Amino acid sequence: MNAPLPSPGVVHHGDCVRLMRRMPEACVDMVLTDPPYLCRYRSRDGRTVRNDDNARWLAPAFAEMHRVLKPGGFCVSFYGWHQVDVFMAAWRADGFRPVGHLVFPKGYASSSRFLRTMHEQAYVLAKAGAPLPRVDLPDVLPWAYTGNRLHPTQKPVAALRPVIERLCPPGGLVLDPFCGSGSTLLAARMAGRRAIGMDLDAGHVFTAGMRLHGVETGG
Numbered sequence: 001m002n003a004p005l006p007s008p009g010v011v012h013h014g015d016c017v018r019l020m021r022r023m024p025e026a027c028v029d030m031v032l033t034d035p036p037y038l039c040r041y042r043s044r045d046g047r048t049v050r051n052d053d054n055a056r057w058l059a060p061a062f063a064e065m066h067r068v069l070k071p072g073g074f075c076v077s078f079y080g081w082h083q084v085d086v087f088m089a090a091w092r093a094d095g096f097r098p099v100g101h102l103v104f105p106k107g108y109a110s111s112s113r114f115l116r117t118m119h120e121q122a123y124v125l126a127k128a129g130a131p132l133p134r135v136d137l138p139d140v141l142p143w144a145y146t147g148n149r150l151h152p153t154q155k156p157v158a159a160l161r162p163v164i165e166r167l168c169p170p171g172g173l174v175l176d177p178f179c180g181s182g183s184t185l186l187a188a189r190m191a192g193r194r195a196i197g198m199d200l201d202a203g204h205v206f207t208a209g210m211r212l213h214g215v216e217t218g219g
Contacts, residue, residue: 006023008196009195009212010196011179011185011197011198011199011208012196012199013198013200013202013205014200016064016198016199016200017057017061019198020064020068020198023064024068025067026068026069026071027068027070028175028196029070029073029168029169029173030069030073030074030164030172030174030175031073031075031076031174031176032077032160032176033175033176033177033178033179034153034155034184035077035078035079036049036052036057037049037052037079037080037083038053038054038055038058038083039052049153050201058087059090059093061177062077062094062096063095064177065175065177066094066095066096068175069127071127071129072126072129072131073126073127073130074124074125074126074130074167074168075125075126075127076122076123076124076125077122078120078155081121091123095128097126098123098124098125098126099124100123100124100137101123102121102122102124102137102139102140102163103120103121103140104120104121104122105118105119105143106118106119107143107145108145120143120155122163124167133166136166137162137163137167141159141162142159143159144156144159146183150207150211151181154181154183157183157186157187157190160184160187161187161190161191163187164188164191168191168193170192170193171192172193172194173193173196174193174195175195175196176197176198178199179197179198179208180204181204181211182197182207182208182209182211182212185211185212186212189212
């Protein structure tokens with residue numbers, strides 16, 4: 001028998017696959033997450049992301065996200081463009097149907113190789129039976145520079161809030177299994193939704209918890 005649903009408004013430390021396996025089936029209204037991009041990322045100041053050097057976690061994690069998501073719910077996942085085939089194969093195998101793609105233009109380049117990387121991207125994935133949203137969500141949304149002060153790939157709260165407002169029912173429950181500094185959790189709170197966060201890194205769990213209890217806006 002599954003354990004009780006982890007408490008909303010709390011950041012849970014541990015392997016998200018193991019934590020989600022303790023959750024009941026079909027218990028969250030939306031998933032919004034920023035998993036490792038499988039790119040061996042290293043920031044300019046030398047910070048790295050756990051499990052960014054392997055894809056062993058990918059299919060099991062999204063299989064659990066699909067299981068705990070309510071029928072008709074949406075999962076929005078950022079991803080690494082150069083590994084899109086790996087992500088897409090896992091999403092489809094786990095039962096998700098891609099229904100949209102979000103682009104967040106940036107006013108700066110996060111890296112420069114063959115091209116200057118000046119946007120972030122996320123797929124909108126649906127579980128069977130997903131209805132059309134009450135209000136159309138543009139597929140190009142504004143971005144704000146966070147400075148990555150709290151996490152090497154910190155996402156801006158303001159960019160996540162409209163996604164939650166359009167794709168999660170009022171008062172619904174949002175899950176972020178790779179919550180990092182807690183931006184999803186703050187965005188959900190501002191949007192009037194509840195949220196559950198998980199992260200493997202104890203330092204990020206502490207940061208996200210501090211933001212939830214001490215910072216209501218910003219980021």
